[in-house]
Amino acid sequence: METVLTSPTKSVRIGPDHPFVIIGERINPTGRKLLAAEMAAGNFDRVRKDALAQVAAGAHMLDVNAGIPLADEPGILAEAIRLVQSITDVPLCIDSSIVKALESGLAAYQGKPLLNSVTGEDERLEAVLPLVAQYKCAVIGISNDETGISEDPAVRFGIAKKIVERAESFGIPREDVLIDPLAMPIGAVRMAGQSLFAIVRRCREELGVNCCCGASNISFGLPGRPQLNGAFIAMAMAAGMSCAITNPLEAEIKTMILAGDVMMGHDPDCARWIRKFRAERDT
Numbered sequence: 001m002e003t004v005l006t007s008p009t010k011s012v013r014i015g016p017d018h019p020f021v022i023i024g025e026r027i028n029p030t031g032r033k034l035l036a037a038e039m040a041a042g043n044f045d046r047v048r049k050d051a052l053a054q055v056a057a058g059a060h061m062l063d064v065n066a067g068i069p070l071a072d073e074p075g076i077l078a079e080a081i082r083l084v085q086s087i088t089d090v091p092l093c094i095d096s097s098i099v100k101a102l103e104s105g106l107a108a109y110q111g112k113p114l115l116n117s118v119t120g121e122d123e124r125l126e127a128v129l130p131l132v133a134q135y136k137c138a139v140i141g142i143s144n145d146e147t148g149i150s151e152d153p154a155v156r157f158g159i160a161k162k163i164v165e166r167a168e169s170f171g172i173p174r175e176d177v178l179i180d181p182l183a184m185p186i187g188a189v190r191m192a193g194q195s196l197f198a199i200v201r202r203c204r205e206e207l208g209v210n211c212c213c214g215a216s217n218i219s220f221g222l223p224g225r226p227q228l229n230g231a232f233i234a235m236a237m238a239a240g241m242s243c244a245i246t247n248p249l250e251a252e253i254k255t256m257i258l259a260g261d262v263m264m265g266h267d268p269d270c271a272r273w274i275r276k277f278r279a280e281r282d283t
Contacts, residue, residue, distance in 0.1 A: 001208050003138050003175050005061065005091040006111040012060050012091050014178070014210050014243050019266040020233075020257050021061060021243035023093050023114075024054030025216065027080065028065040040071040044083050051084045057248040062088065063116065064105070065095035074104035081108045093140075093245065099127045106135045114138045116245075117180065120145030120159035129170045138176040139167070140212055143199065149182055153195040156181055157202050164207050178212045178243070179203045183232070185220040192218060193232060197239035204240040211236075215246040215253075230256030237264055 002015035014021050027050050029036035035046050051062055064084055066077035077096060084092060094105035095116040102115060117140040118128040132139045141163035143156040150156055160179040167177045181199035184192040196218075200211045213236070219228040230253040233244055237260040246253055258276060261267045 001175055001204075001210055003114075003178060003210050004112070005114050005138060007085065007089050007091045008110050010089045010091065014212075016204070016210075016240065016242060017266075018242065019261045019272075020237055020241075020264075022059050022248050022254075022257065023061040023063050023212070023243060023245040024050075024057075024059035024248050025063050025214070025245045026050040026054055026247060026249070027062060027084070028095070029068050030065065036068045036071075039066060039076055039080065040068050042079075044080060047080055047083060048087060051088050054248050055088050055090055058254060059090065059248040061091050061093055061114065061243075063093040063095050063245050066101065067096060067098075073098055073101040077101045078104045078108035081105050085110055099131070102128065103131055106131060106137065112137055114140065114178070116140045117142045118163065120162055125163065125166050129167055129172065132167070132172050132176070133170045138178065139172070140178050140180050141167070142180045143182055149184065151184075151189060151191070151195065153181075153198045153202075156195070157199050157206075160199065160203055160209075161207060164209055174207070174209050178210045179207070180213050181211060183213045183215060183218040185222075186218050186228075186232075187221045193235065197236060200236060200239040200241050210243070211241045212243045212245065213241065215244040226250040226252040229253050233257055234260040234263075237261075 005012045038046055064080050066073050093114040093116050096102050115137050119142045143159040145159050164177050181196045186192040203209050203211050215229050215233050218232045219225040234256045262270050262273050
């Protein structure tokens, strides 16, 4: 199963036969008061810096979010997308909980993006999936619905199955649906890691779809977050996850992803791994 995302000049392939795909998480004003204020005021200098820094650090795609309370999210998101596409060549993940903002972002985008996201509520599916079909993009399906986020992996898998099947009813192929099993804070939910790994395996084996998640959620509230996030991603890779929204600027995370690709057989002759340590030795 292969998901293909594109910009005007570059393609990214997500799937079990490809190296792990890093989607840079930094262009998101949630929890970043200065970035939120700047974006709301029409100042995109920090967006520009974050985009360039993440691509330089190895991000294969970038998540772009403009979720700022009381601001013109559709307009800000479209402007941010146009800016990022003017300075980088990586495909983008268009990220919003507001349908009008998703539509605005899709209209501004050049290529085939990843849409983040749709959940399992019928109302949400009926609002977002027609956009996915119209723009022929890919979409992240988040495995929660009006009942909330279940700690039972079987319930979350059931929601994932519903999303995949509903997408097919709109003519959206399975390769264009990525399931987010939801990384819950392991400091509060002791089995959060094992539950996610179980859902990923079932999505790959029973639904034949790729999986993605916001990896930073797993370590929320704990010290040593980059180390925890890196270990979590490597273990999720072994379970079958093929991409994640994470921070490529964290060296620990990047190292664990490279190591995971080695162990999964996605780094022929360990060439990328060797280049990393050769470059560090020579600096």
